[in-house]
Amino acid sequence: MNNRETLPATLYQDDHLLVINKPPGLLSIPDGYDPDLPHLQTVLEPAFGRLWIVHRLDKDTSGTLVLARDADTHRLLNEIFRNREIQKTYHGLVSPVPKWQTQTVETPLQVNADRKHRTHAVPTGGKPARSAFKVLKRFPEAALLEIKIKTGITHQIRAHLRSLELALLGDTLYQAGLVPPWVNADRVMLHARELAFRHPIRDENMAFAAPYPDDFRETYTRLRFTRGPDTWL
Numbered sequence: 001m002n003n004r005e006t007l008p009a010t011l012y013q014d015d016h017l018l019v020i021n022k023p024p025g026l027l028s029i030p031d032g033y034d035p036d037l038p039h040l041q042t043v044l045e046p047a048f049g050r051l052w053i054v055h056r057l058d059k060d061t062s063g064t065l066v067l068a069r070d071a072d073t074h075r076l077l078n079e080i081f082r083n084r085e086i087q088k089t090y091h092g093l094v095s096p097v098p099k100w101q102t103q104t105v106e107t108p109l110q111v112n113a114d115r116k117h118r119t120h121a122v123p124t125g126g127k128p129a130r131s132a133f134k135v136l137k138r139f140p141e142a143a144l145l146e147i148k149i150k151t152g153i154t155h156q157i158r159a160h161l162r163s164l165e166l167a168l169l170g171d172t173l174y175q176a177g178l179v180p181p182w183v184n185a186d187r188v189m190l191h192a193r194e195l196a197f198r199h200p201i202r203d204e205n206m207a208f209a210a211p212y213p214d215d216f217r218e219t220y221t222r223l224r225f226t227r228g229p230d231t232w233l
Contacts, residue, residue: 007047011064011208016073016201018048021210022065024187028056040067055081055152060170063090063192064210076200081152087196090147091136091212093169093189093219094161095181097143103133105160109153118173119155121163129153131160139223141183142169146193157190169219185219 008026012019022028027039044067045051051067052074068074080086108126111119120126129151137144147157158174161167167175170185196207212220 007043009210011210012206013048013069016069017199017206018044018051018067018069019195019208020044020065020067021213022057022062022192023213024060024062024215027059028065029053040065054078057192058155058188058190060188061190061192062210062213062216064195064208065192066195066197066208073200080197080200084150085197087194087207088149088152088192089194090149090157091191091193091216092145092147092157092161093142093185093216093223094145094166095142095169095183096166096179097138097141098133098135098145098164098166101135103164104130105133105163106130107160107163109156109159111154116173119153119159121159127151127153129156129160131157133161133164141181142223144220144223158188183219183222186215189216189219191216 008023009021010018011021026043027037030039031037040053041051049069051069052071054066054068054074054077057063057065066077068077107121108124109119109129110122110126113120130149132148134146135143136146149156158168158171162174165178167178169181169183169189171188191212192210194207194209198204199206
C-alpha cells in the first residue's frame with residue numbers, strides 16, 4: 001500500500017458493514033509517531049463515508065477486516081468481538097517445518113515482555129490465550145499453517161509460534177535464536193484468511209474469505225520449488 005488512491009478490495013458492503021481485504025503495509029489505526037501516514041480511515045472514508053474501527057490487523061498482516069458504517073453497528077460489533085462470538089482463521093508461512101500435524105497452544109501471554117516490546121508465552125500471570133495450528137502444506141524449507149484464534153492479544157500468533165520454536169517467514173522480531181530460513185520474505189507472512197460472525201443488525205450468519213496478496217503467493221510459489229539449501233548455492 002503506497003498511496004491514498006489505491007483502495008483495498010471490498011469483500012462485502014451494506015448499509016451497516018464494510019468488509020475488506022486489507023493489503024500488507026496499510027495501518028489499521030493512525031501511527032503514534034507519524035499521524036500523516038495512510039491508515040484505514042484516511043484511505044477508505046473518501047469512498048465510503050465515515051467508518052468505525054472494530055478490530056485491527058498489524059501493518060504487515062493482510063486479509064479480512066470488518067468496519068462499521070454507523071455507531072450502533074460499531075457498538076454491536078464490539079460486543080460480538082468482546083464476547084468472542086467470531087471465528088478468525090489465519091494462514092501463515094512458517095519455518096522450520098513442524099513435526100506435528102495439529103497443535104493447540106493455551107499458554108498465557110505477557111504483552112511488552114522485553115525491551116523489543118515482544119509478547120512472551122509465560123507459565124503464570126499472563127493473559128489467557130488459545131491458538132490452534134494445523135499444517136496445510138509441507139515444503140522442504142517451511143510449511144503453510146491454518147491458525148484459528150478466539151482471543152486477539154497483541155502478537156498472539158507470533159508468540160505462540162515462538163513457544164513451539166517456529167516463526168513466520170519475514171518475522172525478524174520473533175526469529176531470534178532460530179535457524180534462519182533459506183526462503184525469506186520482505187514482511188511477516190501472515191494473512192487473515194477468513195472471518196465469520198452473525199450480522200449485528202440482520203442476525204444472519206456471515207462468512208468472508210480473502211484471497212492471498214501477491215507477495216504471499218510469490219513466497220508460497222518459491223517454497224514449492226525449493227528443494228533445500230543446495231538450490232541456493
